[in-house]
Amino acid sequence: MKPFSKRTTSLLVAAGLGLGAASSTWAAESLQDVMKRRGLSQQDLLAASKTYVPTGKRDDFIAFSSGGQSGQVIVYGIPSMRILKYIGVFTPEPWQGYGFDESSKKVLRQGNIDGKEINWGDTHHPALSETNGKYDGQFLFINDKANPRLAVIDLRDFETKQIVVNPIYKSEHGGAFVTPNTEYVIEAAQYATPLANKKFVPLERFNEEYRGGVTYWKFDRKEGKLDPKESFSLELPPYSQDLSDAGKLVSDGWSFTNSFCTERYVGGIEKGRPPYEAGCSAKDTDYMHVINWKKAAELVKAGKAKKINGHDVLMMETSIKEGILFLIPEPKSPHGVDVTPDGKFITVSGKLDTHVSVYSFEKIQAAIKAGKFESKDPYGIPVIAMQDALHKQVQLGLGPLHTQYDSKQCVAYTSLYVDSQVAKWNYCEGKVLDKLSIHYNIGHLMTMEGDSADPKGRYLVALNKLSIDRFNPVGPLHPQNHQLIDIANDKMQLLYDMPLPLGEPHYVVAIDAKTLKPGIRYKVGTDSRTDKPHPGMVRAGEEKTVRKGKNVEVFGTLIRSHITPETIEVEVGDEVTINLTNLERAQDETHGFAVSTYNVHGSIEPGKTITVKFKADKEGVYPYYCTEFCSALHLEMQGYLLVKPKGYKEVKVAAAKAVYTKADYEKQVKTNVETQAVIDSVVGYITSVNYKDFPPVVALVEDATDQLNKAGEAKAKMDEAAKTSDWQNATLWAGQWWQYQVKAADIGLRAKTFLEQNGAKKTGK
Ligand code: CUK
Numbered sequence: 001m002k003p004f005s006k007r008t009t010s011l012l013v014a015a016g017l018g019l020g021a022a023s024s025t026w027a028a029e030s031l032q033d034v035m036k037r038r039g040l041s042q043q044d045l046l047a048a049s050k051t052y053v054p055t056g057k058r059d060d061f062i063a064f065s066s067g068g069q070s071g072q073v074i075v076y077g078i079p080s081m082r083i084l085k086y087i088g089v090f091t092p093e094p095w096q097g098y099g100f101d102e103s104s105k106k107v108l109r110q111g112n113i114d115g116k117e118i119n120w121g122d123t124h125h126p127a128l129s130e131t132n133g134k135y136d137g138q139f140l141f142i143n144d145k146a147n148p149r150l151a152v153i154d155l156r157d158f159e160t161k162q163i164v165v166n167p168i169y170k171s172e173h174g175g176a177f178v179t180p181n182t183e184y185v186i187e188a189a190q191y192a193t194p195l196a197n198k199k200f201v202p203l204e205r206f207n208e209e210y211r212g213g214v215t216y217w218k219f220d221r222k223e224g225k226l227d228p229k230e231s232f233s234l235e236l237p238p239y240s241q242d243l244s245d246a247g248k249l250v251s252d253g254w255s256f257t258n259s260f261c262t263e264r265y266v267g268g269i270e271k272g273r274p275p276y277e278a279g280c281s282a283k284d285t286d287y288m289h290v291i292n293w294k295k296a297a298e299l300v301k302a303g304k305a306k307k308i309n310g311h312d313v314l315m316m317e318t319s320i321k322e323g324i325l326f327l328i329p330e331p332k333s334p335h336g337v338d339v340t341p342d343g344k345f346i347t348v349s350g351k352l353d354t355h356v357s358v359y360s361f362e363k364i365q366a367a368i369k370a371g372k373f374e375s376k377d378p379y380g381i382p383v384i385a386m387q388d389a390l391h392k393q394v395q396l397g398l399g400p401l402h403t404q405y406d407s408k409q410c411v412a413y414t415s416l417y418v419d420s421q422v423a424k425w426n427y428c429e430g431k432v433l434d435k436l437s438i439h440y441n442i443g444h445l446m447t448m449e450g451d452s453a454d455p456k457g458r459y460l461v462a463l464n465k466l467s468i469d470r471f472n473p474v475g476p477l478h479p480q481n482h483q484l485i486d487i488a489n490d491k492m493q494l495l496y497d498m499p500l501p502l503g504e505p506h507y508v509v510a511i512d513a514k515t516l517k518p519g520i521r522y523k524v525g526t527d528s529r530t531d532k533p534h535p536g537m538v539r540a541g542e543e544k545t546v547r548k549g550k551n552v553e554v555f556g557t558l559i560r561s562h563i564t565p566e567t568i569e570v571e572v573g574d575e576v577t578i579n580l581t582n583l584e585r586a587q588d589e590t591h592g593f594a595v596s597t598y599n600v601h602g603s604i605e606p607g608k609t610i611t612v613k614f615k616a617d618k619e620g621v622y623p624y625y626c627t628e629f630c631s632a633l634h635l636e637m638q639g640y641l642l643v644k645p646k647g648y649k650e651v652k653v654a655a656a657k658a659v660y661t662k663a664d665y666e667k668q669v670k671t672n673v674e675t676q677a678v679i680d681s682v683v684g685y686i687t688s689v690n691y692k693d694f695p696p697v698v699a700l701v702e703d704a705t706d707q708l709n710k711a712g713e714a715k716a717k718m719d720e721a722a723k724t725s726d727w728q729n730a731t732l733w734a735g736q737w738w739q740y741q742v743k744a745a746d747i748g749l750r751a752k753t754f755l756e757q758n759g760a761k762k763t764g765k
């Protein structure tokens with residue numbers, strides 16, 4: 001074990017003293033006792049204190065991780081590594097109603113390919129939208145490698161809004177990568193295929209008719225959508241295009257895509273041929289593709305593209321003639337291409353080479369300008385000699401893959417897959433600075449905003465391919481392992497192992513939490529997937545059920561603890577559409593909606609309107625209910641879908657006998673009057689301070705006022721019933737009045753606590 005620095009020791013002593021002095025009741029165990037009992041070292045304690053986020057405090061960075069084969073995105077905080085959300089993207093996600101209500105289903109179905117529903121994805125690379133090369137916190141993009149698709153997530157509500165299918169590929173890996181102002185989202189093919197849709201070409205014609213490519217998806221920031229009509233691709237040789245990165249600052253306007261298997265080897269072990277992995281790694285070098293995308297976009301505008309499957313494609317011939325496509329050799333089975341924050345260099349690692357190669361954008365441009373090429377590839381693309389483009393090559397270790405950058409000048413981190421290490425090195429001078437062992441077999445790594453023009457340093461996350469013995473065993477399928485590493489000092493320090501129980505997260509991006517500005521409620525009646533007013537929305541009191549022939553459409557609302565309507569009556573065979581609006585304004589008051597055995601579910605956050613649709617194809621009685629524990633009477637947030645037989649005749653049933661008496665009524669009223677006194681005192685406090693200076697409190701007060709208005713309505717109905725000595729209904733309405741009071745009181749107390757904790761001041765009124 002390493003000795004501790006003086007700083008560490010004094011920090012711990014201070015912490016220990018602090019504990020002893022401050023607490024007498026719960027600190028039966030001292031810090032030293034706990035360390036001994038749990039076998040913790042001083043180093044462990046230091047690491048813990050760097051990741052621990054006390055209750056009520058928040059993380060500094062928010063990470064968006066690919067969810068690999070789960071087809072989702074995982075959101076977690078750094079440094080705590082606490083998981084905050086899974087975002088449904090290519091895979092249905094019932095909690096969010098994703099794929100179980102109509103408008104989210106529409107988004108998911110945009111991902112159908114050739115009419116086929118695809119209900120999963122292999123997500124690899126998330127990318128945050130950028131402005132001037134810096135993360136702006138507005139959008140997230142992610143690719144699906146298995147089915148060549150790209151998705152757009154709006155970071156105002158962390159929901160997937162769009163899926164586009166690549167019109168010419170059958171797989172894709174080099175996405176999503178954005179240009180510095182998110183003009184385009186880059187997506188490159190992986191496994192070459194014929195570009196024309198549904199076209200069979202025998203493998204023997206691989207070199208001639210199979211093709212790779214790179215696509216530039218135009219992003220319309222105002223609409224928050226990719227625009228297929230304005231998007232285009234470059235036809236590329238059947239080299240397996242792998243990852244991409246966009247140039248920035250000095251290299252803005254250019255993009256870089258590495259590749260492997262430029263041997264164009266076709267396996268077929270069944271026919272006695274050596275396998276793919278042998279043939280695809282035979283050569284010493286593969287190619288980096290260097291592309292002038294700005295000029296490419298102009299060429300497409302000028303009509304130089306060819307339509308393939310209705311999509312604009314610049315054919316290789318055109319790209320060569322116009323001088324926008326070049327190749328540079330890169331050592332042995334490269335994986336990963338990463339432009340430095342200043343845009344001056346491009347780092348590439350070869351999985352089967354021990355070096356990382358740093359290319360100079362300036363040298364590349366000089367070679368292009370001088371027309372200095374060492375050769376042409378078989379398709380006529382000019383090849384720049386490696387030595388003419390190289391800035392440095394640095395020996396790092398076995399199996400280098402991906403590189404990320406620090407906030408410190410010239411400092412980079414590269415993952416070493418075979419060595420299971422992270423290498424810290426200087427790309428300006430080409431020297432290794434530090435190495436840290438991780439567990440096990442690291443793929444990508446990620447520093448805070450480390451692929452932007454303005455990296456934040458501080459932490460690094462290692463995304464490991466294996467976790468072997470790091471966690472409690474849970475069967476042969478192990479959790480993934482993300483390890484948090486402190487990179488603030490010269491020496492890297494491993495802080496934390498986080499098991500991720502979802503997919504294989506290839507890449508992750510992390511943004512300063514302050515840059516994100518997600519909303520907490522929708523404008524009432526919003527369809528969140530289209531960001532437009534939902535045609536099925538109604539306000540309180542406007543709820544209705546409309547029947548048109550076999551179609552029954554319900555326009556309902558949700559508010560604690562009540563679903564309107566409480567009964568939906570249909571005939572077997574009817575097509576049922578249920579629109580529901582959550583009328584809440586209070587933060588976090590989401591209601592869920594499920595109908596027994598009809599496979600529908602909605603998540604209806606405050607203000608949202610959703611629609612579920614189904615055919616009532618079986619007679620019977622089906623409860624529906626709210627699926628989020630939203631209030632003390634959440635379990636009572638229920639109703640019945642009655643599916644009657646064809647031509648069913650109503651049977652008169654005697655009304656239920658009254659069970660409540662005048663005494664019950666008076667008892668309830670007494671309770672209500674007492675509750676009102678509590679509410680009045682809370683309201684008294686809130687209005688005595690400057691609550692209007694606290695927007696969250698203003699929202700709570702609005703919500704409470706809503707509840708109290710409803711209480712008034714219930715009370716009026718109670719009074720009416722009492723007038724006719726209808727004690728049954730008078731008691732029930734008194735109970736309803738009380739329900740609204742309780743909710744108002746609950747909200748009021750939350751507001752009061754907030755004000756007290758946030759230093760509200762007396763206004764003297
Ligand atoms: S990839 Cu998986 S470790 Cu898809 Cu970026 Cu490198």
Ligand code: CUA
Nearest residue numbers: 626628630634
């Ligand atoms: Cu609404 Cu439970």
